[in-house]
Amino acid sequence: MAKFLISAFADEAGESLDAQIAALKRNGLHCIEPRNINGGSVLKKTDEELKEIRARLDAEGISVPSFGSPIGKYQIADDFEPHLADFRRALEVCKLLGTKRMRMFSF
Numbered sequence: 001m002a003k004f005l006i007s008a009f010a011d012e013a014g015e016s017l018d019a020q021i022a023a024l025k026r027n028g029l030h031c032i033e034p035r036n037i038n039g040g041s042v043l044k045k046t047d048e049e050l051k052e053i054r055a056r057l058d059a060e061g062i063s064v065p066s067f068g069s070p071i072g073k074y075q076i077a078d079d080f081e082p083h084l085a086d087f088r089r090a091l092e093v094c095k096l097l098g099t100k101r102m103r104m105f106s107f
Contacts, residue, residue: 005031005065006029006031007029007031007032007033007065007066008023008024008027008029008031008032008033009032009033009034009035009068010023010024010032010034011034011035011036011037015036015037015038015039016037016038016039017037017038017053017056020032020037021056021057021060021062024062025060030061030062030063031062031063031064031065032057032062032063032064033064033065033066033067033068033103034053034064034067034068034097035067035068035069035070035103037053041070042067042068042069042093042097043069043070043086043089043090043093045093047092047096050093050096050097051096053097054096054097054098063098064097064098064099065099065101066099066101066102066103067090067093067094067097067099067101067102067103068102068103069090069093069102069103069104070086070105071083071086071087071090071102071104071105072104072105072106073105090102
């Protein structure tokens, strides 16, 4: 039988990490694709904040199969350098959250 991994964007259930964890657990989910936590983009969190988020998720038995990044969600005519800087940061975010995958958009 095939095994499927089901994850969710839990920020639609609540802004805080506590609310997101509660929503995941309430629905029997053990995976999250974080994009906004505690009122802000995960991409903009500091390394320390990301380490705290990961530690909390680990303690709750919740894994991060993918980072729900905003990469590519820009106008194609925009200056590319800020996008490249965000992409590089997104790679670091993935490492800190313990995933090798990220959601991206095409222009």
